[in-house]
Amino acid sequence: MTAVTDWVARPADRTYWVRDADRWETKSPGWQDLPDAKINLKVGGPNSPSYGAIFVATFSAETLVSSGDNNSVVWLDILFGGQSPEPVSDNHRFSSAAASAEWSSHTTLRIIKFEPQFNQQDVSAQVRVSPSDNIGTAGFQNWVLKIERYNR
Numbered sequence: 001m002t003a004v005t006d007w008v009a010r011p012a013d014r015t016y017w018v019r020d021a022d023r024w025e026t027k028s029p030g031w032q033d034l035p036d037a038k039i040n041l042k043v044g045g046p047n048s049p050s051y052g053a054i055f056v057a058t059f060s061a062e063t064l065v066s067s068g069d070n071n072s073v074v075w076l077d078i079l080f081g082g083q084s085p086e087p088v089s090d091n092h093r094f095s096s097a098a099a100s101a102e103w104s105s106h107t108t109l110r111i112i113k114f115e116p117q118f119n120q121q122d123v124s125a126q127v128r129v130s131p132s133d134n135i136g137t138a139g140f141q142n143w144v145l146k147i148e149r150y151n152r
Helices: none
Strands: 014-020 024-026 032-039 053-066 073-080 093-096 104-114 125-131 137-151
Touching: 014 032, 024 032, 032 137, 053 073, 053 093, 053 125, 073 104, 093 104, 125 137
Parallel strands: none
Antiparallel strands: 014 137, 024 137, 032 125, 053 104, 053 137, 073 093, 073 125
């Protein structure tokens, strides 16, 4: 395993956030957008805050996962303009079913870097979730998505 390190020796240039206290549940497997868990972002060109940027995303939520065999999971990722941030994986398990399903709190962190560019690019952040095939119910409530932007 090779760890990649990078650092920024200053506070974020901008911090964005969106939150929702309402409960959202799904019984459908497969990737789907978490409603309203989106932050519009742009890089490049003179009409965006910077020509390039490093974005650090933190997502936290209370989740509930249930299934008949207590073997279900909910995967979660935060896409930036459709691109997966680091760490890139096809196994971002966010929450798992338990014998007695109850709400529990979970947090994930992702980071992505966009090199400086002259053409403007939409790199909006969107939280996506994917309940496993044998899902009973996957629920989210009291969630917050925070993006820290470091201009380049």
